[in-house]
Amino acid sequence: xxxxxxxxxxxxxxxxxxxxxxxxxxxxxxxxxxxxxxxxxxxxxxxxxxxxxxxxxxxxxxxxxxxxxxxxxxxxxxxxxxxxxxxxxxxxxxxxxxxxxxxxxxxxxxx
Amino acid sequence: xxxxxxxxxxxxxxxxxxxxxxxxxxxxxxxxxxxxxxxxxxxxxxxxxxxxxxxxxxxxxxxxxxxxxxxxxxxxxxxxxxxxxxxxxxxxxxxxxxxxxxxxxxxxxxxxxx
Numbered sequence: 001x002x003x004x005x006x007x008x009x010x011x012x013x014x015x016x017x018x019x020x021x022x023x024x025x026x027x028x029x030x031x032x033x034x035x036x037x038x039x040x041x042x043x044x045x046x047x048x049x050x051x052x053x054x055x056x057x058x059x060x061x062x063x064x065x066x067x068x069x070x071x072x073x074x075x076x077x078x079x080x081x082x083x084x085x086x087x088x089x090x091x092x093x094x095x096x097x098x099x100x101x102x103x104x105x106x107x108x109x110x111x
Numbered sequence: 112x113x114x115x116x117x118x119x120x121x122x123x124x125x126x127x128x129x130x131x132x133x134x135x136x137x138x139x140x141x142x143x144x145x146x147x148x149x150x151x152x153x154x155x156x157x158x159x160x161x162x163x164x165x166x167x168x169x170x171x172x173x174x175x176x177x178x179x180x181x182x183x184x185x186x187x188x189x190x191x192x193x194x195x196x197x198x199x200x201x202x203x204x205x206x207x208x209x210x211x212x213x214x215x216x217x218x219x220x221x222x223x224x225x
Contacts, residue, residue, distance in 0.1 A: 096161075104152070
């Protein structure tokens with residue numbers, strides 16, 4: 001089955017700086033890569049996603065890049081704000097239903 | 112629309128007890144999922160139902176059973192609860208598969224097994 005690794009496990013940045021979170025996956029058949037934000041005690045919320053036929057996608061301050069050859073994908077958050085503080089999870093989906101999550105990155109944005 | 116709802120919100124069980132977690136969605140989605148989230152970890156797929164009448168095992172199915180009661184409802188049953196099943200359980204739904212459409216998560220059920 002698929003295995004997703006996520007780094008770093010914790011990340012602390014100053015407000016206004018950029019944050020980058022990286023993930024790798026093992027199954028080349030995976031074709032959909034969502035990113036979720038989870039605040040304490042809340043459900044995961046989708047913030048951005050990318051499909052295997054696209055190399056990069058951007059939505060305002062958030063962007064995701066995908067390197068299928070290397071099986072890497074990354075989340076980039078620019079101009080970070082304190083409200084970006086949360087745990088972020090990457091995931092990879094194969095066989096259209098089996099979603100495997102990374103272990104999460106706790107992002108802290110210091111004012 | 113309520114989206115995805117789960118009951119109960121909290122539950123405490125003793126080892127060996129059984130219980131059923133309920134999940135319902137009102138978005139007419141075909142696919143439904145059960146995940147568990149342990150402290151400091153990502154979600155892990157327990158079971159899923161790609162469409163009404165079908166269920167399949169996910170990454171961590173041992174100790175659980177599921178029922179897709181109808182298109183709206185997907186329940187998760189613990190027959191004999193163990194402390195290792197202490198976790199937060201999330202139900203999710205998707206129009207036609209997690210790899211095709213966005214998954215919508217319920218608010219979660221926090222389960223403690225003593």
